[in-house]
Amino acid sequence: MGNAVDHEELALEEWLLVVARRWRIIALMIVVSICLVGIRMAMVPPTFEARARLLVLPPDQAVNDVETLELYRNLVPTYKELLASRRVMDAVLRDLGLSWSSDEYRRRVRIRAYEESQVLDVFVRDSSPSEAARIANRAAEIMTGIAAEVMRENRLVLLDSAVPPEEPVSPRPALELSLAVLLGLLVGTSIGLALEVLDRRICDEAAVERRLGLPVLGVIPHIDL
Structure with missing residues (x-):
């Protein structure tokens, strides 16, 4: 070179x-x-996200059996799949009179579970903070009702109601x-x-x-x- x-x-x-x-x-x-x-x-309107928190209750009696304990731990993923089902989506849209498509619903409403926790969070996004909180709370009520009907036990309860967020998540x-x-x-x-x-x-x-x-x-x- x-x-x-x-x-x-x-x-x-x-x-x-x-x-x-x-x-x-x-x-x-x-x-x-x-x-x-x-x-x-x-140009882009702000987006707010509200959160309602649900709790999967433990069995009424102390759990000593290993299989029963493992079954209880698997309830949270089961409830998550149930709350994300089309049956729940249709019930939420119909009850609240929302004209969202299924894709828009899945973009706006999210269900989140956590490892080693019996808590489920319902997140709802909307351009209005008060509307996001209202939808999240009503969706949580509908979800607990359907869960009790499907699972035949009232083990999913509302832990924390959603409140209107003060800050947007976007932008x-x-x-x-x-x-x-x-x-x-x-x-x-x-x-x-x-x-x-x-x-x-x-x-x-x-x-x-x-x-x-x-x-x-x-x-x-x-x-x-």
């Missing part, structure tokens, strides 16, 4: 110099990215603006590096030594006539 250094190979120190030389482009990309995110947040201004800054920095730096690689001009003796791998024997000074 010889002593010549390919113009596309830039050392880390040179990258930092590129960032310093192309800071205007980087700053412009950051501003553009922030503006685009700001426009998106202004999140702090997070999205931080990502916008990082994206603008990445795009701006990439453009700056690309321009630097494509720029074949030699502006000083350091560029001669760096690109040609040859020592500079002398420099002709600039003289204003």
